[in-house]
Amino acid sequence: MVIMKFGGTSVGKPERMHQVSQLITRKEDTTIVVLSALSGTTNALVEISTALAFPDKHIAVEKIDALEKQYRAFIIDLLKDENIRAKANEIITEHFEFLKITQKISLSDALVKDILAQGELMSTKLFSLYLEQEKIDHVLLPALEFMQLDANDEPDFGVIQEKLKLVLAQYPTQKLFITQGYICRNSRAEVDNLKRGGSDYTASLIAAVLNASVCEIWTDIDGMHNNDPRVVDKTIAIEQLSFDEAAELAYFGAKILHPTCIWPAQQENIPVKLLNTMQPTAVGTVIKKEAGSVGVKAVAAKDNIIAIKIKSTRMLLAYGFLRQIFEVFEKYKTPIDMITTSEVAVSVTIDNDSHLNEIVTELNNIASVEVEKNQTIVSIVGNEIAKTDEVLSKLFQAINEIPVTMVNYGGSAHNISLLIPSAHKVKTLQLINKGLFNL
Ligand code: ADP
Ligand code: ASP
Numbered sequence: 001m002v003i004m005k006f007g008g009t010s011v012g013k014p015e016r017m018h019q020v021s022q023l024i025t026r027k028e029d030t031t032i033v034v035l036s037a038l039s040g041t042t043n044a045l046v047e048i049s050t051a052l053a054f055p056d057k058h059i060a061v062e063k064i065d066a067l068e069k070q071y072r073a074f075i076i077d078l079l080k081d082e083n084i085r086a087k088a089n090e091i092i093t094e095h096f097e098f099l100k101i102t103q104k105i106s107l108s109d110a111l112v113k114d115i116l117a118q119g120e121l122m123s124t125k126l127f128s129l130y131l132e133q134e135k136i137d138h139v140l141l142p143a144l145e146f147m148q149l150d151a152n153d154e155p156d157f158g159v160i161q162e163k164l165k166l167v168l169a170q171y172p173t174q175k176l177f178i179t180q181g182y183i184c185r186n187s188r189a190e191v192d193n194l195k196r197g198g199s200d201y202t203a204s205l206i207a208a209v210l211n212a213s214v215c216e217i218w219t220d221i222d223g224m225h226n227n228d229p230r231v232v233d234k235t236i237a238i239e240q241l242s243f244d245e246a247a248e249l250a251y252f253g254a255k256i257l258h259p260t261c262i263w264p265a266q267q268e269n270i271p272v273k274l275l276n277t278m279q280p281t282a283v284g285t286v287i288k289k290e291a292g293s294v295g296v297k298a299v300a301a302k303d304n305i306i307a308i309k310i311k312s313t314r315m316l317l318a319y320g321f322l323r324q325i326f327e328v329f330e331k332y333k334t335p336i337d338m339i340t341t342s343e344v345a346v347s348v349t350i351d352n353d354s355h356l357n358e359i360v361t362e363l364n365n366i367a368s369v370e371v372e373k374n375q376t377i378v379s380i381v382g383n384e385i386a387k388t389d390e391v392l393s394k395l396f397q398a399i400n401e402i403p404v405t406m407v408n409y410g411g412s413a414h415n416i417s418l419l420i421p422s423a424h425k426v427k428t429l430q431l432i433n434k435g436l437f438n439l
């Protein structure tokens with residue numbers, strides 16, 4: 001069993017879909033193909049939902065019409081067979097009728113999730129029609145029948161495994177399956193999603209529950225690079241990463257992977273390959289148990305971080321103070337990314353500000369609190385990085401001019417994290433590229 005996931009740009013143009021059909025039919029193993037929405041569609045659906053919430057129905061209708069035009073044009077180049085193109089037009093009509101009806105009903109969180117699901121539903125149906133035209137035998141599996149969240153809105157591994165196996169058992173001789181990334185159902189049986197970029201997570205979950213031999217993530221770049229190619233000029237692809245290294249990079253901002261998509265593959269020890277749809281023969285990156293080498297591998301940056309500085313002289317020679325602080329974050333289900341402590345102060349960072357006011361109010365009962373927004377975590381990742389010769393001196397020499405506000409070192413064997421004001425991110429990544437990677 002092989003899982004192949006294709007991202008938005010890999011299916012965003014008719015000729016790319018043609019290319020994907022060639023890549024997926026080269027495999028001898030049974031293959032499950034996970035598709036994202038066409039590039040730009042989920043962003044457009046987010047904009048439509050925002051306009052409906054505002055509410056500015058006029059803008060929402062304009063955006064729905066523009067998106068519909070894009071899909072009508074897309075199928076002209078995708079499909080040559082008149083009958084199949086007619087079917088594609090019907091599918092587009094059906095989904096856009098749904099989008100148009102949304103202005104007439106009251107907007108709820110559940111309806112927004114339904115709106116966001118339209119992208120993956122359409123991309124898979126249109127791709128399936130293209131395969132039908134090309135006489136490529138396959139089955140379209142509805143992800144909403146097996147991708148399940150639990151009551152904490154986390155993927156329910158056991159239920160996904162059970163449901164997916166039942167669905168697949170209906171097609172014992174079938175070799176090729178297509179399904180939607182990103183979308184799922186929650187514990188209330190509503191349509192939900194795995195958060196932005198979630199198709200990677202879908203692929204890794206499917207690979208894990210079916211114990212696949214490999215999970216291939218096909219995208220628009222030849223693997224995980226040592227630095228963010230959107231920000232830094234000279235970056236290079238990394239051949240091999242351990243699960244731990246890849247998970248840290250994904251979590252700390254390397255956009256090529258969804259932040260939490262590594263754990264399912266890691267749990268079942270399934271290699272993940274990052275490959276380039278536009279350059280299929282490039283080696284790409286393999287992510288597996290072994291790191292392949294030690295030392296600095298890559299740097300990533302995570303924006304929209306909030307730093308909270310908690311100070312109390314009562315902490316001096318006291319115990320139980322940290323527990324009191326952590327309990328506040330636990331109460332509001334807000335994870336902490338970085339933490340540093342001194343005798344009278346604790347600084348933490350969070351990226352979820354939904355309960356910031358409540359957290360600050362409660363912390364104010366036990367200490368004085370300062371909040372700093374617009375911060376960025378820069379994470380330098382590599383196997384046994386903490387033991388690497390001169391890594392700290394090289395790093396701090398390189399970024400001498402940057403006002404670093406927090407440092408985490410030693411918490412993980414694979415990661416050194418710095419907190420900086422976001423305005424300094426680009427410069428910091430560029431300086432690290434020179435100072436640590438000699439690029
Ligand atoms: P897809 O639509 O295929 O899921 P994404 O846009 O989510 O693709 O991820 C691929 C993009 O991630 C690349 O085009 C690149 O700009 C960006 N990216 C950010 N950091 C890295 C990195 N360290 N290595 C590779 N790509 C990265
Ligand atoms: N289409 C979704 C998004 O744009 C999921 C994905 O592409 O992975 O976030």
Ligand code: MG
Pocket residue numbers: 007197200255256257258
């Ligand atoms: Mg992505």
